[in-house]
Amino acid sequence: MPELAEVEYYRRQWEPGLRQKIVRVALHREKRVFRSTPTRTMERRLPGSVLLRSEARGKQMLFQFSKGLWLGLHLGMTGKLRVEGPRFEPGRHDHLVLYQKARALVFSDPRLFGRVLFHETPSTPPWWAKLPPALDSKAFSPEVLSRFLKRHRNLPIKAALLMQDGFPGVGNWMADEILWRAQLHLKTASGSIESRALTVLWRTIRAVCRGAMKHISPNFDDPPRGWLFHERWQRHGRCPSHGLTLKRASVGGRTSVWCPLCQPNR
DNA sequence: CATCTTGTTACGTT
DNA sequence: AAACGTAACAAGAT
Numbered sequence: 001m002p003e004l005a006e007v008e009y010y011r012r013q014w015e016p017g018l019r020q021k022i023v024r025v026a027l028h029r030e031k032r033v034f035r036s037t038p039t040r041t042m043e044r045r046l047p048g049s050v051l052l053r054s055e056a057r058g059k060q061m062l063f064q065f066s067k068g069l070w071l072g073l074h075l076g077m078t079g080k081l082r083v084e085g086p087r088f089e090p091g092r093h094d095h096l097v098l099y100q101k102a103r104a105l106v107f108s109d110p111r112l113f114g115r116v117l118f119h120e121t122p123s124t125p126p127w128w129a130k131l132p133p134a135l136d137s138k139a140f141s142p143e144v145l146s147r148f149l150k151r152h153r154n155l156p157i158k159a160a161l162l163m164q165d166g167f168p169g170v171g172n173w174m175a176d177e178i179l180w181r182a183q184l185h186l187k188t189a190s191g192s193i194e195s196r197a198l199t200v201l202w203r204t205i206r207a208v209c210r211g212a213m214k215h216i217s218p219n220f221d222d223p224p225r226g227w228l229f230h231e232r233w234q235r236h237g238r239c240p241s242h243g244l245t246l247k248r249a250s251v252g253g254r255t256s257v258w259c260p261l262c263q264p265n266r
Numbered sequence: 267c268a269t270c271t272t273g274t275t276a277c278g279t280t
Numbered sequence: 281a282a283a284c285g286t287a288a289c290a291a292g293a294t
Contacts, residue, residue, distance in 0.1 A: 003272060032289075059273080077273050078291080093291095111290050113273055155284070164274085172272050233272090253286070255271075270294075280284080 002059065002075040004169030004209060005216035010081040011056040012217070014063070014105045017083070017098070018053070022046045022065070024099040031095045032112040033076075042118045045069055046098065051105075057131050058168025068122050076113025082106050132168050135209045142202045149198070153191020159252025160190045161205075169209065172254045173229055178208045179258065180228045180239075185265045186251045186258055232257045 002010060025046050029039040049065040056062075063071040073079070088104040090097050096107040096116055107116070119125040133139035148166040149157075161167050161175035170178070179186055182204040184197065193201065215223045223229045228246075231237030237246045239259035246257045 006272085074273085077271075110292065111271090111273095113289070115274090152283070159284090162273085174272085254273090268294100271292090274289090276288080277286090278284105279286105280282100 003171035005212040008056045008217035011061050013081040017051050017105045020100045026097040028095040033114045070119040072117030074115040078111040079109040079114035145202050149190040155190050156187045158186035177228045185263045
């Protein structure tokens with residue numbers, strides 16, 4: 001499920017636990033979310049440490065604890081964070097629970113595509129430092145966009161937008177939303193987008209990211225009316241611009257939706 | 267019962 | 281070497 005703004009929403013769910021000590025850790029060590037994660041070390045080191053801060057970048061989250069401990073979380077397709085009471089008993093899909101005196105911080109993920117990372121290091125873990133710059137930052141310039149698309153010149157633009165190296169946080173619905181607004185057909189070869197259309201695409205990426213953050217991350221509201229988002233899951237979704245029935249097909253390995261009139265196949 | 271899924275990664279081919 | 285397409289991962293919803 002979670003794309004950019006939903007990840008930010010879930011990150012905030014653990015904020016009640018800031019500046020509070022971890023007293024106990026419960027985890028399902030055999031589950032796939034812990035593939036290659038040192039779970040024994042987590043259980044041994046986290047109790048007694050204090051949750052200091054957290055940050056989301058794209059679909060990645062990082063939680064910093066005292067004693068130089070860092071927890072990385074990726075929600076995969078069905079991951080969620082929530083808070084429960086201190087007597088909480090983990091259910092089948094509650095794979096990681098950090099108990100504090102007054103609450104339990106819970107990571108659940110039925111489908112197990114998510115991932116838990118754990119590091120003990122004085123400064124930010126290396127994988128975090130290497131993440132690409134946020135799409136709403138100055139570093140994501142039209143030139144950076146152009147370079148990325150040239151490198152993947154034969155890839156359909158829809159597939160390119162799903163690459164987290166280039167577009168951290170963009171997922172399936174955001175990619176379709178962006179291309180609908182930029183009036184680009186999903187199968188357009190990334191390298192064939194000429195300069196004017198590329199500028200429009202760049203602006204649209206930023207607008208969709210900002211719009212999503214504004215509406216979804218504070219309280220998980222839907223995006224405003226008029227977004228493709230509201231139509232894309234319906235069987236006969238219609239283009240918000242003029243009501244034409246949306247087309248539907250698998251592009252870049254994902255179910256995709258577009259308007260044949262707004263986004264002609266050129 | 268069959269088919270679908272808002273994500274990533276391993277693997278084989280070009 | 282890098283780019284690209286596809287299968288695989290797992291489980292719930294329809």
